[in-house]
Amino acid sequence: MSEDVDRLLRRGEEEPRIKDADLYETVEEVFDASTVLTILSLIRKRVLKRISGVISAGKEARVYLGYAPDGRPLAVKIYLTSSAEFRKGILKYIAGDPRFQGVKTSDTRALIYAWTRKEYRNLVRMREAGVKVPEPVAFLNNVLVMEFLGEEGKRYPLLEEAYKELEREELEIIYKQVLEELEKIVCKARLVHGDFSEFNIMVKPDLDIAIIDVSQAVDYSHPNARDFLERDVRNINRFFKNEANIDVLSDEEVLEGLF
Numbered sequence: 001m002s003e004d005v006d007r008l009l010r011r012g013e014e015e016p017r018i019k020d021a022d023l024y025e026t027v028e029e030v031f032d033a034s035t036v037l038t039i040l041s042l043i044r045k046r047v048l049k050r051i052s053g054v055i056s057a058g059k060e061a062r063v064y065l066g067y068a069p070d071g072r073p074l075a076v077k078i079y080l081t082s083s084a085e086f087r088k089g090i091l092k093y094i095a096g097d098p099r100f101q102g103v104k105t106s107d108t109r110a111l112i113y114a115w116t117r118k119e120y121r122n123l124v125r126m127r128e129a130g131v132k133v134p135e136p137v138a139f140l141n142n143v144l145v146m147e148f149l150g151e152e153g154k155r156y157p158l159l160e161e162a163y164k165e166l167e168r169e170e171l172e173i174i175y176k177q178v179l180e181e182l183e184k185i186v187c188k189a190r191l192v193h194g195d196f197s198e199f200n201i202m203v204k205p206d207l208d209i210a211i212i213d214v215s216q217a218v219d220y221s222h223p224n225a226r227d228f229l230e231r232d233v234r235n236i237n238r239f240f241k242n243e244a245n246i247d248v249l250s251d252e253e254v255l256e257g258l259f
């Protein structure tokens, strides 16, 4: 594989060569050969030029800061194909979604590829509906490439990290925006986020927000969509009421506004 990597990274005379050691340092220890090949394939397709430091190392996925050939920063989310528990966890979101009929649920790798594709499609659908999510750039197998939300290589803080530093008025502005995004997700994109919380909302310096981690979002026709939506509303209202300490609408009022 080393020769392969070397050859791939040498192509493109105009570009300075990236040391294969850089790529290896970042990805080789954690990922299997097929994931490394997937990343190389994205490099060959000129989606990516290189992968830099880790932004987040979760149990199911790792998110890296990457760069496009034009220097644009990217977020590269790589799902770990080895997590059997993850397989069980995602089944309930894939089963019942009309977009994922025919995916063999016994095949963990196929399921994770479908999951990656689902997150990409959910991003596309939300973007088209005007929801503030990172712009989807590409996906291949278990790798999703999207716009990097941050500045100078530093990601924006999550609402969970930012709220303690914010004034009441600022939190009220954010709550209003959160409800607006929720409405666009449900009424325009016809999706339910399914994990809507202070951990999946980013806060930009101008108090604009972005919604992330849309992999588990389901079509509104999903049999559990209503339950997922009620849970999303409960979670977000609980956060703003109990943690951010601002006045919130009741869960019922929020839900009524979505129909």
Ligand code: ADP
Pocket: 055, 056, 058, 059, 060, 061, 062, 063, 075, 077, 134, 146, 147, 148, 149, 150, 155, 156, 158, 199, 200, 212, 213, 214
């Ligand atoms: P997980 O399902 O592993 O929680 P997330 O999609 O929530 O994956 O991403 C994990 C973390 O990576 C986020 O909490 C955030 O800090 C960072 N992250 C995710 N997407 C982006 C992005 N587009 N730009 C910058 N940072 C991101």
